[in-house]
Amino acid sequence: MSFFRRRAGEDAQAGERGRRAFGFGRKAPRALPPVLDLSHGDAELRELRALADAGDWAALGPALAAVPDQAELTWLLHRISDVEGIEGWLAETVAERPEDTLALLLSGARQIAWAWEARTGQRAQYVTDEQWQLFHERLDTAEEQLFEVAEREPSWLGPWFFLQIAARGASLGRSVAGTRFEAALRRDPAHLASHQQRLQQLCAKWGGSHEEMHAFARTSMLAAPEGSPLGELVALAHLEQWLDLPDGEDHAYLTGPAVRAGLREAALRSVLHPGYRRRRDWRATHNAFAMVLSLADERELAHAVFATLDDVVTDWPWYYLGGDEAENFRAHRDRCAAR
The missing domain is CATH 1.25.40 (Serine Threonine Protein Phosphatase 5, Tetratricopeptide repeat)
Incomplete structure (x- = not known):
């Protein structure tokens, strides 16, 4: 997913915004830091x-x-x-x-x-x-x-x-x-990566709209059997709208009741469903859910997803927050573990 990166100059602002909004800065309770892995483990x-x-x-x-x-x-x-x-x-x-x-x-x-x-x-x-x-x-x-x-x-x-x-x-x-x-x-x-590409094409930044993007994500998720990884599309659509909002409005959006309910449904229907089976690219999907659920203050579900990753950090989507991807992962992981 290296083609979805937030534009240069916005990274530092986004990273500071995420840390400020959630009060990060506490000492990590684990001895070994997470590691960015371009091979996804x-x-x-x-x-x-x-x-x-x-x-x-x-x-x-x-x-x-x-x-x-x-x-x-x-x-x-x-x-x-x-x-x-x-x-x-x-x-x-x-x-x-x-x-x-x-x-x-x-x-x-x-x-x-x-x-x-x-x-x-x-x-x-x-x-x-x-x-x-x-x-x-x-x-x-x-x-x-x-x-x-x-x-x-x-x-x-x-x-x-x-x-x-x-x-x-x-x-x-x-x-x-x-x-x-x-x-x-x-x-x-059922190719997830192709669905991700279509979601990008429907984003407002590529000439689409938030409404089209969300409709595509939800329709695709519901058309797939429970346990399908296509539930990730709902999380990605909310992440895209979050990226498009100014400081303050972005946090309010992701922590709104309707968005949180949609994210819970998507997680429980996909990566946290009993019928879910991991594919070769599963760690990127789990990293995406972990980050979005944490940003939405769904700490319990985020913690459950973080626990599956053994601290393997994928570059996407953590680079959206700016700064060091592994440090972003650690800060959110520790906050959700201390829920």
Whole structure:
């Protein structure tokens, strides 16, 4: 989820706001601090990211090809694609092995992440002409490569997931983004990450509205069986509206009775439901629920979610609070434990 980051310049204000609102600052009761883990506590992903960083496609390619589940493969590729600097050896690999569709898919995913690195997290008016040019050039390359993958492997989920991100970045419009979302769902109707991308497309900051966003989140949750991770969409929608509100109004919004009731329902229907089963990407979902429930002052439920994480901190969504992600996690965890 590295494409959802709060704009630069707002991080410090948001972090201070969160600490001030909840009176953080007490000494942590635990001896060992939580740890930010870009591999989300997944040992295999950690090894794969190391192979990518080393440019070892001879080992990385077969390891990825052995992953049978398309949702898991897409998640792994997404997390590997943000390893800085891999675009160089990927370009060489694609040129030397044009028949290697998996290498082409990872290259397309990397081009998107690389495009956002060029754009930076600045507000649009602070992005230079050169940065915009690089951003769009890299997105164009991604589109070309991903459509080639989709043509070669019609059953693959990955290209349609990444094409949703590219469509939003290139401002191709809601119709194009919607078509790509539907294509992803034809390959995996319950794909959480694709639903997250659609939620972003419906956000006010991307030309949608709070009403559309919340309607999509709730409808998706209720259409899925209880125990589905799609309940996270409700939490993310409330988080997005919180991010859009000024200081003071944001806290009042998340702690309002209706929002708290919606968050309780979403948590109890998904990550805290007896029928819930953890997927490879479960720690990001649990981190998201832990943070939003804590911000909403639902300490008991937040504590229950924190307890599942063994202090594994994912960068998203804690970077929304500004400052150090692991410290943000610790402060909220300890406050909820002392409820």
